[in-house]
Amino acid sequence: MTHRIAAFGAALLATTALTVTSLSAETLRWARAAEALTQDPHAQNEGPTTTLNHQIYEPLILRNMAGEMEPALATSWEPSADNPNVWVFQIREGVTFHGGETFDASDVVFSLNRAMSENSNFRELLSGVTEVRATGDYVVEIETEGPNPLLPNNLTNIFMMDEGWSVENGAEEVQDYAGGEDTFSARNSNGTGPYVLTSREADVETVLTLNENYWGIGEFPLDVTEIIFTPIQNPATRLAAFLTGEVDFIQDVPVQDLAQVEAADGIGLGTGPQNRNIFFGLNVGADNLERDNVDGANPFADVRVREAMMIAINREAIQQVVMRGQSDPTGAMLPPPVNGWTEELEQYPEFDLDRARALMEEAGYGDGFSIQLDCPNDRYVNDEAICQAAVGMFAQIGITVNLSALPRAQHFPLIANGETDFYMLGWGVPTYDSEYVFNFLYHTRNDGRGSWNGTNFSNAEMDEMIVSLSSETDLEARNATIAELWEMAEAEMIYLPIHHQVLNWGVSDAWSTLVDADDQVKFKYFELN
Structure with missing residues (x-):
């Protein structure tokens, strides 16, 4: 099944539904050409890196697979009635990090200040912010240089970290990726997201498993309970792994092989701008x-x-x-x-x-x-x-x-x-x-x-x-x-x-998803047919 959307300016939701059955009802084996550059969630504002981190970490506000903004670690946000330069965020209660730490407003303040620091590759998104402050255990105010109606749009890829874990492990500072620095946060993860990092060998294999304490259980499909990610740079090798069933999902079907994928049994092809x-x-x-x-x-x-x-x-x-x-x-x-x-x-x-x-x-x-x-x-x-x-x-x-x-x-x-x-x-x-x-x-x-x-x-x-x-x-x-x-x-x-x-995505016949125009896969939305 293939759909080509020729002109995609008319709609944000220019996505293609894929109705596509994995050999395992819970494990999804994922491949793409590119590996994540780092696990530090603020070091590289770069697609494949952000995509992997989206499974582990979460922002305050999320764009779903249709491109719509929805609550994540913030349940609501609105301009302050007292100060037009301030946005007020109500922080989700009852959330824990993968290490068992409680998530609260202090972690938001720490994470946003970290994302505004010198080595952060996300600081442009917060360039107008003058102060981030907690006004309660689960209330955060973000003050900007002037009224900023689009601030929420800038928060969808800025991930929240646990302050205590970061301090304990010397991860207060963002990794200097361009300078070749290696840090604890570049090799270790502790988020609130739907999947926990189980094992990782960069450029070989990364395994993620379902976060059994995830706050979103019951709100999202979460049919994928294990993700095995393998970066396969060579297009022919990547395609062969998909066609033979070694992997269930590839984000980058080689353009020269689209017809072969379309003709194959047991797999689906989704194309979109x-x-x-x-x-x-x-x-x-x-x-x-x-x-x-x-x-x-x-x-x-x-x-x-x-x-x-x-x-x-x-x-x-x-x-x-x-x-x-x-x-x-x-x-x-x-x-x-x-x-x-x-x-x-x-x-x-x-x-x-x-x-x-x-x-x-x-x-x-x-x-x-x-x-x-x-x-x-x-x-x-x-x-x-x-x-x-x-x-x-x-x-x-x-x-x-x-x-x-x-x-x-x-x-x-x-x-x-x-x-x-x-x-x-x-x-x-x-x-x-x-x-x-x-x-x-x-x-x-x-x-x-x-x-x-x-x-x-x-x-x-x-x-x-x-x-x-x-x-x-x-x-x-x-x-x-x-x-x-x-x-x-x-x-x-x-x-x-x-x-x-x-975009050309390929998925085996068990899974349904949307082709996200941002190429940002979020596996908690994937559903078994």
Whole structure:
């Protein structure tokens, strides 16, 4: 059973129901290409890492598999009647951590302060927060610099930790993942979530078992009582494991094998648009690039070079040849479900080599230049193949690209540490608002913002406008600011959008689920048929 949702901007709930029977009625064997980078719940704001942590830890507010926000460790939340800058959260009572510790408001205060600390990869989401305080055992107030109507949207992936466990084990500080630090919290877990970490050998196998004391028993299906996760990077090996029944669920069916999966008995295929863009980032802010052959100048600093590269990308060819139709070419840096997306932003320039070569000549690079492209080879659908195709396309306008493809565990620190001039990145928007994109990708990289802005781009006017988004309560005025920001961002072209990614999930015939547009699997929602 396969469904393709071609245009997914119209609805947040652009998901595909999968009615799909495992060899074991309780154990679900799960495989995907990528492994979690760390167990520290605040160290890496990165899809596969967050997905694994979602089984073990919980946020205050959760997006379910249909993308709807629902109560998790907070039972309710509302602005304070006394102070428009304060949100009041009622914390769920009767919750315990896997180690038996009681969960209360003090753990919320500790966790949010930890998530706002220097090494946290989630601190942009809390950049407007001035104080988190407990006003009762199960009441927390979050105060922001101004009224922040969208604060709850920013909390759906920020996990709660036990303060006592963290202090006892020296885990008060967030792991410095980009710096290569190894910590207790990077190798051990203690959450309130539906599944307990039973065993883990990174890159080999992780076993999770049902939390028998989970507060959500009776509220969620919880038909999956054991999860065996195996990362399988090789597409052919991963597919073979699925087809032969060695695994029950894979998140990334190889696009070249969709027809084979559709034709097979005993398994189901669900396809839907993902809330994720794939793009190239350019180091536009450096005076001189480290990995090119141009001395004393930065070719990416010239917008004509960036425009030439933009129109030298043949997005339709990538869609048809590399992605086998499983992508949605775009000129936008945000997917359709996100507030701020428009049809105009979605349009991408016509592939035009003559115009691109003329722009290169005008910029003084008619003879071209060479540059290194850093690309992951285990994170996005056909990521290395996309980069290989782009190498050939840029060669046609005189840019010799030397491709360096690495596992994402080595690739992402290059961006975090400013050690790349030209790179591939994918970006989802779990808050479904443009502020998330601007905060992480466009704001000047400084304390609390711009942590994934590897371009060295800095614009003081844009920074001020981005900060204003967190406290503007007039939604019409706020959306006008967002529209102006996108106009400015489009003119700068510091990123080269390629396409919106498409999801292909495979599930054996015993299980029913939804294809989550965020690619965030939450196994407590899975049901046995």
